[in-house]
Amino acid sequence: MPKIVFGGQSFESGTASVLDSLTAHGISVPSSCRSGLCQACLMRAVKGRVPRAAQNGLKSTLVSTHHFLACSCYPEEDMEVALPDQMNTLAARVTGRESLSANVLSIRLRPDRHFDYVAGQFVRLYIDETTSRPYSLASVPGLDEELELHVRRVPDGKVSGWIFDELRAGDTVKISEAMGNCIYVPGQSQQNLLLIGTGSGLAPLYCIAREALSKGHTGTIGIYHGSRNRSELYFVEQMRAIAKKHSNLRYVPCVSEGDMVPDCAWGMAPDVALVDHPDLSGWKVFLCGNADMVKAAQHKAFLAGASMRDIHADPF
Amino acid sequence: MGLYEQIGGEAAVNAAVDVFYRKVLKDDRIKRFFDGIDMDKQHTKQKAFLTMAFGGPNNYTGLDMRKGHAHLVERGLNDSHFDAVMENLAATLTELKVPANLISQAAAIAESTRKDVLGK
Numbered sequence: 001m002p003k004i005v006f007g008g009q010s011f012e013s014g015t016a017s018v019l020d021s022l023t024a025h026g027i028s029v030p031s032s033c034r035s036g037l038c039q040a041c042l043m044r045a046v047k048g049r050v051p052r053a054a055q056n057g058l059k060s061t062l063v064s065t066h067h068f069l070a071c072s073c074y075p076e077e078d079m080e081v082a083l084p085d086q087m088n089t090l091a092a093r094v095t096g097r098e099s100l101s102a103n104v105l106s107i108r109l110r111p112d113r114h115f116d117y118v119a120g121q122f123v124r125l126y127i128d129e130t131t132s133r134p135y136s137l138a139s140v141p142g143l144d145e146e147l148e149l150h151v152r153r154v155p156d157g158k159v160s161g162w163i164f165d166e167l168r169a170g171d172t173v174k175i176s177e178a179m180g181n182c183i184y185v186p187g188q189s190q191q192n193l194l195l196i197g198t199g200s201g202l203a204p205l206y207c208i209a210r211e212a213l214s215k216g217h218t219g220t221i222g223i224y225h226g227s228r229n230r231s232e233l234y235f236v237e238q239m240r241a242i243a244k245k246h247s248n249l250r251y252v253p254c255v256s257e258g259d260m261v262p263d264c265a266w267g268m269a270p271d272v273a274l275v276d277h278p279d280l281s282g283w284k285v286f287l288c289g290n291a292d293m294v295k296a297a298q299h300k301a302f303l304a305g306a307s308m309r310d311i312h313a314d315p316f
Numbered sequence: 317m318g319l320y321e322q323i324g325g326e327a328a329v330n331a332a333v334d335v336f337y338r339k340v341l342k343d344d345r346i347k348r349f350f351d352g353i354d355m356d357k358q359h360t361k362q363k364a365f366l367t368m369a370f371g372g373p374n375n376y377t378g379l380d381m382r383k384g385h386a387h388l389v390e391r392g393l394n395d396s397h398f399d400a401v402m403e404n405l406a407a408t409l410t411e412l413k414v415p416a417n418l419i420s421q422a423a424a425i426a427e428s429t430r431k432d433v434l435g436k
Binding site for chain 2: 032033034035037038039056057295298299302303307308311313
C-alpha cells in the first residue's frame, strides 16, 4: 500500500484521498469544494508520481511543477507531499558576482546538493532564519552550469542591501528550492509568446526565451522590458544580440519617465506591448515584476483575448 | 442523459469560462466587484460556478454561497447585479451555440442560488 510523507511524518494512504489521509492524521490542509473544482487544496509533490486525475483542470505550469489537488489524489505509489508555499532550503556557495547596472547585480551560486529547477523560476535567499526575499534565476538548467540570480537593489532594502554590500565570492548562503509560475512548458512550439517584465523581472523572461529557443520554438517571442529611465534598464546589449540571432524574437526596451530615448520605446511595458499586439487570442503571456504592473497587465491581457490558462504571472 | 453531459461536460465549462469571465469584467454594472481580486482564483471560482450551473459534479451548499458572497452584499450586491450575471451567462451560452432549452435549464439552476448569494 502506498505511503504518504508529509513534514517528516509517514503513513499508509489506504483508499482515501491525500486530503482525507492528511486530515485524518490531524494535518490541516485548506479545502472547500472537495470535488476538484475550487483548487483550494492545491499541494505539491516533492517525490513520487502524481496520478493524472489529481491534476485535472490545473494550468500546464502547475502540472509541470508537480502540483496536484489533494482532494482528487489517490496515490498509486509512495508520495512525499507539501503545501505549495512550503519549501525546503539548502546551502549554496557564492562563486562570483558581477554588476549589471547601477542597481542590478548578478550572483553566481553552486548549491551543495542537486538542485531541481525550471527556466523562469525564482528562489528565496535568506540572511537569517526568518528574513528572506525572492530573487529571479537568470540561469537555465542544461544550458548553464551554475545558478545565477539577478538582484535589484531596493532603496533601504534589508536583504538586497546586504547582498550588495556584504556578500562576497566564497561565502555560503541559504536559499530555498525553486518556485514560480512563469515557466516555459514545451509542446506548443508555434504558439506566440508575449513576455512583459519590469526591473529584474527581465531575468525570468530572458530564461523563458532562451529555453524556448533551445527547444526549437518557432512562434513569435516578444519581450518587453520596462524601467523608469534608460540607466535602470540592464542587459540591453545581450538581449539585442539574442534578437539578432533569432528572427522570431523581438526585444523592446521601454522607458516610462522623462524624455524619449532613441533606442527605446516610450511608455509602460504592458501598454507598449498591447499597442503592438492588440489581439492576444491564442497567445501565451508571461508577466514578471512589480506587483501593480503584473496585476494590471494580467487584466489587460485577458481582455485582449488571451485565455486565463495562458497567462502566467509572478509579481514581486 | 443529464444536463451536464448534454451541454458538453468539462470541455463546455472550459470553453465557456473565459468568454463568461471576460463579459463579467467588461460589464459596467458589476465590474467594480472584481477590482483588485486575484484573477487566477476568481477564474477557478467562475469554473466552479459554471460547472454547478451546468448541473455538473459539485459539493457547494447554500451556506457556501452565503459565506462566499457576504462581503459583496456588504458592498451593495443586490438583485440588479445578480440579473446582470444571469444575462452574461445566457449571452455566453448563446454565443457558444448551446441549444435554448439547455440554456434555460442552466439559467434555472443559477437562478436557484439567488437568495443565498444575496444573503436573503
